[in-house]
Amino acid sequence: MSALIAKSTGLPLAEWLADQAVDALIDEADLSPKPALVDRRGSGAHSDLHLGLMHASALSLWPAFKAMAEAAVAFGDVGQPLREALGRIGREGEAAMLAVTGGVNTHRGAIWALGLLVAAVALEPAKAEAAGITTRAARIALIDDRAAPQQDSHGSRVAQRYGARGAREEAQLGFPAVRLHGLPQLQRSRAQGSGEQNARLDALLAIMAELADTCVLWRAGPEGLAAMQRGARAVLDAGGCASLDGRRRLRELETRLLGLNASPGGAADLLAACLFIDRVGS
Numbered sequence: 001m002s003a004l005i006a007k008s009t010g011l012p013l014a015e016w017l018a019d020q021a022v023d024a025l026i027d028e029a030d031l032s033p034k035p036a037l038v039d040r041r042g043s044g045a046h047s048d049l050h051l052g053l054m055h056a057s058a059l060s061l062w063p064a065f066k067a068m069a070e071a072a073v074a075f076g077d078v079g080q081p082l083r084e085a086l087g088r089i090g091r092e093g094e095a096a097m098l099a100v101t102g103g104v105n106t107h108r109g110a111i112w113a114l115g116l117l118v119a120a121v122a123l124e125p126a127k128a129e130a131a132g133i134t135t136r137a138a139r140i141a142l143i144d145d146r147a148a149p150q151q152d153s154h155g156s157r158v159a160q161r162y163g164a165r166g167a168r169e170e171a172q173l174g175f176p177a178v179r180l181h182g183l184p185q186l187q188r189s190r191a192q193g194s195g196e197q198n199a200r201l202d203a204l205l206a207i208m209a210e211l212a213d214t215c216v217l218w219r220a221g222p223e224g225l226a227a228m229q230r231g232a233r234a235v236l237d238a239g240g241c242a243s244l245d246g247r248r249r250l251r252e253l254e255t256r257l258l259g260l261n262a263s264p265g266g267a268a269d270l271l272a273a274c275l276f277i278d279r280v281g282s
């Protein structure tokens with residue numbers, strides 16, 4: 001499917017995939033009202049981020065996504081050489097992002113998730129259904145990158161402290177938050193006639209209701225994480241973002257998260273992953 005679309009647009013596959021990844025990031029950033037995240041209304045719980053910066057950051061990642069797709073085509077299968085090429089390109093992409101944002105982490109988790117997914121599609125563009133893409137991405141993520149520097153990141157610290165599944169494990173398991181929660185909810189809400197923006201918000205909430213988001217754990221601990229998961233579930237149980245009661249619950253969730261200075265950045269990255277698969281998937 002994606003091979004055919006790339007062909008019909010006349011673009012090389014790698015360029016088409018980089019376009020889709022960047023557009024998924026821009027769609028995620030623009031989607032409003034997202035609880036406590038950067039969106040068209042403002043900066044949520046982030047004093048160092050704003051929408052223009054999210055856009056500039058997304059655009060700065062286009063060459064990295066293109067290079068990741070090209071690496072997948074060149075190596076041709078999942079293995080150590082591809083894994084280590086992706087790691088190197090990912091780190092270069094992160095450096096380009098930090099140069100554009102003046103050192104602010106706008107899309108770290110997204111480079112990881114979308115990079116793996118872009119490579120997974122490029123490996124077998126004819127097999128672009130969600131299960132196939134996420135399984136191939138997981139197989140890449142399971143390989144050790146011997147050149148990766150030992151990191152003492154916020155995410156790895158809280159994942160260890162609380163025994164939570166962080167960004168790395170989410171990918172290694174084949175993105176269950178996307179496959180089992182985000183994408184099915186996106187389709188359900190569309191089928192119910194909720195409207196595209198509400199369907200996307202519902203997909204974000206379905207991810208938030210299940211994810212051990214290490215951004216939230218870092219800033220607000222296990223109580224913050226529980227508040228995020230419970231609050232997101234309450235919106236969906238009330239009928240989702242297209243319903244009046246759901247909207248009321250969404251406002252309550254945002255107030256609660258802002259009070260905790262907690263922002264579901266990991267869930268936002270995985271919504272972008274969800275929108276990417278929705279764009280390229282067959």
Ligand SMILES: CC(C)(COP(=O)(O)OP(=O)(O)OC[C@H]1O[C@@H](n2cnc3c(N)ncnc32)[C@H](O)[C@@H]1O)[C@@H](O)C(=O)NCCC(=O)NCCS
Binds near residue numbers: 108165167212266267
């Ligand atoms: C694996 C990564 C994300 C490091 O993650 P780490 O757990 O150490 O935490 P860190 O706090 O630095 O970043 C986590 C990022 O993931 C997102 N996130 C948080 N929780 C989750 C979760 N449960 N699931 C998915 N994403 C999450 C957040 O938005 C955050 O931006 C990645 O940065 C990495 O190793 N990069 C090295 C370069 C590389 O190999 N690139 C390959 C590109 S394919």
Ligand SMILES: Nc1ncnc2c1ncn2[C@@H]1O[C@H](COP(=O)(O)OP(=O)(O)OP(=O)(O)O)[C@@H](O)[C@H]1O
Binds near residue numbers: 269
């Ligand atoms: N629309 C969005 N708004 C805010 N964050 C987002 C959005 N989309 C994705 N994110 C993700 O959220 C992360 C930002 O979270 P956070 O600011 O907590 O990270 P940090 O800079 O590592 O830590 P901290 O600011 O707590 O010291 C980014 O890595 C980004 O991937």
